Amino acid sequence: MSNKKSITNKNIIDFYMNYVLEHNQQPPTVYAFAKANNFKEQDFYKYFGSFQAVEEYIFKAFFDNTIETLHKSNDYEAFETRNKLLSFYFTFFENLTANRSYVKYALSSDINNISNLKQLSKLKHSFTQYIEKLGIELIETKQNQLDKIQKNGLKESAWIQLLLTLKFWMDDTSASFERTDIFIEKSVNTSFDVLNVAPIKSLIDFGKFIFKEKVQLS
Structure with a gap:
């Protein structure tokens, strides 16, 4: 033996x-x-307790390898939030591309119900924690319950965006997955444009100013 x-x-x-x-x-x-x-x-x-646990860990390992690669770059630490997330996406999908045959095997059977795949549960936990730590600026309401709902909504919408990108990548047949790169850039930039609180804050401040002036002139 x-x-x-x-x-x-x-x-x-x-x-x-x-x-x-x-x-x-x-x-x-x-x-x-x-x-x-x-x-x-x-x-x-x-x-591992089962093969299911191995499958869950594999997708978390893709995430961990991505974060490890990003933190090896001095440039990444200096990036603003938007560029940090873009860097994450590009690096994460490079890792997936290096293991595309496995990812397609693991997810293709239920790709239309991808959000319910248990093997992505550890990835979701790690990714939503990453989103929370990015410090994406939101409107502060000064009400804890509303702020908590807003933060949870951000994490869930970011997760859905990652799943949509994953689905797009799996269907992508372009050379070097160029269409996925375009999809990533446009979707992340659009998300940040929607979340851009600076114009909203300016509008609120302007509204407060108008209200104050109106009261004084009454």
């Missing part, structure tokens, strides 16, 4: 992605999967 290999969670991810791409289905059991890749079954459970 040959000695079993010592493995990491990254090894398991690589083995799993290779398996499903070669067989177009999950391994029949964890035991068979471990045996085929010469490691102990119990080592699988050190990192």
